Amino acid sequence: MPLLIRSVQTPLSIEVRRGAVEGLAALLTDRRISAGGDVAVVVGPGQGQRIVELVGPSLERAEFINISGGTLDSALELGQRLRGRNFDAVVGIGGGKTIDTTKYAATRYGLPxxxxxxxxxxxxxxxxIATLDHDGGRPSYSAHIPIAVVVDLDFVEAGPDRSTRAGIGETLSNIxxxxxxxxxxxxxGEPIDGLAVAMARSGAEAVVNHPGDMSDDGFLTVLAESLITGGLAMAxxxxxxxxxxxxHEISHALDILFPGTASHGEQCGVGALFCTFLRASTDKAWAARFEQLSACLARHGLPRTPADLGLTDEQFVDAVEFAPRxxxxxxxxxxxxxxxRDELGERVADYADAVH
Structure with a gap:
């Protein structure tokens, strides 16, 4: 009998709104994740006290754990702490490093x-996927998708604009x-998954074509949803x-050759624009897309050229040449x-001219 449908795992709940952190207890109860609030709440650096003040009164039985996060060792240490009590679930509150650390530890010890x-x-x-620093590199580890996903726009707004810009570069690179x-x-002949493509592309297109900016809740909501659907597309x-x-190959190469150049999302944005330029140089149908992506990056204040990243053209050539490795x-x-290498040098010079 032919397989006519497939099952797809998704979070039980996705919320993108202001005040979402304060409503955490209600989410845990309503979605039957933890009726009694027996959860570990993992928070990143600099946010612990504010989060305790917001959710502590409604989660009296929760254990709050502060971590620095971002490394495999910290994830393993967190896992050991999670084993010390019979938690219903673990909640990771913070940025990417905190979430990836929590995600890995929860997966390793079988907790939602x-x-x-x-x-x-x-x-x-x-x-x-959980990306964690280990032995001088940043390998990616398989992990379970979260049982629920929440984005609090109050915290996003209060955070650095550069973090949000990085997310724009990240989602734009899906194209x-x-x-x-x-x-x-x-x-x-590599197999391709049409549903994953549709989810990742539709979110990226929504961000590229949205008229708002980072001060606009509507734009931030679309960006958050795009990042979520991009992650689910991978799942x-x-x-x-x-x-x-x-x-991403270019971004990884920059991390190896010129560490600290920029954030991952900023590097991916430049990498995506350069790759689109390469496509346009062989297929004119991509010329309009190049202009569209370049305008989007410029509109949101993201880097577009090697110079914007603080690199020389020669250094960028080094990264692109190394990228496939x-x-x-x-x-x-x-x-x-x-x-x-000579051809890359010519293309990079032409690319910088085309952007300006």
Whole structure:
């Protein structure tokens, strides 16, 4: 008998609104995650006291755990603490490092995890991946998707604009990642998941075409939803393909060759724009898309050129040349064109001119 449908795991609840952290106890009860509030609440640096004040009165039986987060060691240490008590679930409240640390620990010890994002810097909010520092690198580890996802716009607004800009670059790069996946499908027969593509692309398109800015709740809501659906797209297809292509290879190369250059999302935005420029140089149909993405990055104050990242053209060439080595199993526009160093130098110079 043919398989006519498939089951897709998703969070029980997704909330994007102001005051979401304060409503955490009601969410846990209403969704039957924890009727009595026997949960571990993991918070990142600098936010612990405010979060305790907001949710402590309604979660009297919760244990609050402060972490620095972001490393495999901190995730393992958190896991040991979670084993010390019979929790119904673990709640991670904070930015990407806190959520990824909590996600990994919860997965390792078999606990449902509620993701409460206070920033919109990346798509780890709902993804099945935890990226953690370990042995000088930042490997990604498989994890269960959160049982519930919450984004509190009050915290997002109070946080640094640069974090939100990073999220814009991250979600915009999905357009390039999908183009790379479709290229691999055409050239190498790599299987492609249409549902994952639709989810990742529709969210990115919504952000690119939204007329608002970071002061607009409507725009922030669309951005949050795009990052969430991008993460769920990865869960659906069991791969980072719908959100990671040549753009991410370039970002990873920058992390290795020139650490501290910029945030992951900012680097991905530049990587996506450069990869789109490469596509436009061989297929004129991509020229309008290049202009559209460039205008979006400029409108939100994101870097677009190597100089905007504080790099010389030569350094950016180094990164692009090195980029395919960061994901040897992945076929993108970079592997497809296989440009020599001299050719890359010419393209990077032309790219900088085209942006300006």
């Amino acid at each position: 995890m509620v993701s409460v994002a206070t920033s919109l810097a990346n798509d780890g909010i709902a993804s099945p 390039n990642a999908i183009a790379d996946w479709e290229l691999a499908h055409r050239m190498r 659906i297809c069991g791969s980072s393909r719908p959100a990671s292509g040549g753009c 960061t994901r040897p199993d992945r076929y993108t526009i970079l592997e497809h064109l296989a440009l020599s």
